[in-house]
Amino acid sequence: MYVNTDGTVGFVIGDSSGNEVNSAGVGSIDGGAWHFLCLTWDGSAGTATLFIDGVKDKEATNASVGSITDTSATLAIGADTDGASAADELTLALFRLSATAPSTTQIRQMYDAEKPMFVASAECLLQSGSTDAVLDVDVDPLTNKVLVTQTDAITIFDGLAVDSKPTVNSGSSEKGKLWGALRAEQNSANAYVTAPAVDQRQVNEMVRGLASDLPQGVDLSKAKAWITFDGLAISIKQSFNIKSLTSVSTGVVDVNFAVPFKGGPAASNTMPYAASVSCQPQSTYADHIFIDSGGTDCNTEKIRIRTTNSGGGAVGNQNVTAILFGELENE
Numbered sequence: 079m080y081v082n083t084d085g086t087v088g089f090v091i092g093d094s095s096g097n098e099v100n101s102a103g104v105g106s107i108d109g110g111a112w113h114f115l116c117l118t119w120d121g122s123a124g125t126a127t128l129f130i131d132g133v134k135d136k137e138a139t140n141a142s143v144g145s146i147t148d149t150s151a152t153l154a155i156g157a158d159t160d161g162a163s164a165a166d167e168l169t170l171a172l173f174r175l176s177a178t179a180p181s182t183t184q185i186r187q188m189y190d191a192e193k194p195m196f197v198a199s200a201e202c203l204l205q206s207g208s209t210d211a212v213l214d215v216d217v218d219p220l221t222n223k224v225l226v227t228q229t230d231a232i233t234i235f236d237g238l239a240v241d242s243k244p245t246v247n248s249g250s251s252e253k254g255k256l257w258g259a260l261r262a263e264q265n266s267a268n269a270y271v272t273a274p275a276v277d278q279r280q281v282n283e284m285v286r287g288l289a290s291d292l293p294q295g296v297d298l299s300k301a302k303a304w305i306t307f308d309g310l311a312i313s314i315k316q317s318f319n320i321k322s323l324t325s326v327s328t329g330v331v332d333v334n335f336a337v338p339f340k341g342g343p344a345a346s347n348t349m350p351y352a353a354s355v356s357c358q359p360q361s362t363y364a365d366h367i368f369i370d371s372g373g374t375d376c377n378t379e380k381i382r383i384r385t386t387n388s389g390g391g392a393v394g395n396q397n398v399t400a401i402l403f404g405e406l407e408n409e
Contacts, residue, residue, distance in 0.1 A: 099140035105130040112196040114189040118179035132189030194239035201240035206231040218256035227254040303402040310394040329392035351404030358397035
């Protein structure tokens with residue numbers, strides 16, 4: 079995997095016989111900012127997938143790529159195998175290589191958990207002054223922040239970075255609990271509750287949540303993705319949770335989601351969402367619009383939309399709208 083001088087990201091995977099799968103990449107990373115890059119390889123299908131900041135950017139396939147057997151091969155990080163093309167204009171951190179590929183959800187979770195670490199002056203370690211022992215750990219069911227209790231320190235993590243370090247009350251801390259803006263602390267002397275000024279609605283939600291000890295469920299009443307686009311110019315007019323459009327052929331457009339829906343593998347025709355599509359008829363003919371759900375044309379990562387004229391011929395349409403309901407991978 080490499081970064082070009084213009085910031086685009088590419089990759090190459092090859093075998094001992096000279097077969098390759100490669101792509102110059104379509105995404106771009108801006109200089110001076112940290113980005114999370116991940117490349118996965120499915121050897122059974124011969125598919126390489128590049129993710130930038132937790133979102134799939136590019137996929138390329140060559141089923142002819144096979145295994146590599148070379149006992150004298152060199153593993154190089156930040157250069158080609160022969161030492162050329164050194165990445166001397168990059169800063170690299172948290173490199174990892176695994177025998178199995180993480181899922182799309184796991185890649186997004188890694189990005190969400192790690193990105194606070196790269197904020198200026200971020201802290202990532204426990205800071206107790208007297209002991210390394212951890213006495214209690216609690217996960218906030220509302221925010222997923224983690225409260226870690228030590229004898230003389232309380233540390234709240236958001237992902238892998240420290241969010242805050244509340245002052246320990248009189249006595250040695252023993253246990254702690256988070257619930258939104260509410261924090262409870264039990265120590266050797268007393269029990270304390272810290273509740274900063276909040277609106278009444280938040281207080282009611284905290285009380286109701288504490289009573290059931292369960293977080294709120296996924297809200298399926300709200301649209302999780304929507305778009306209005308020009309099917310002739312293949313351009314997005316307005317959208318939410320849409321990464322891009324792909325023109326398949328005349329009148330056939332793939333709408334690619336930024337955050338995929340939950341369901342089966344992306345390669346399967348699962349359609350794990352409820353979708354409604356519509357178009358504004360052009361002046362010269364009556365348009366018909368429908369979802370193309372054959373094969374794997376609609377799945378967790380995209381939906382394919384077709385428009386035809388009154389005779390069934392494929393035509394482009396300038397005003398196409400799609401609205402989708404369901405559960406996203408990160409919910």
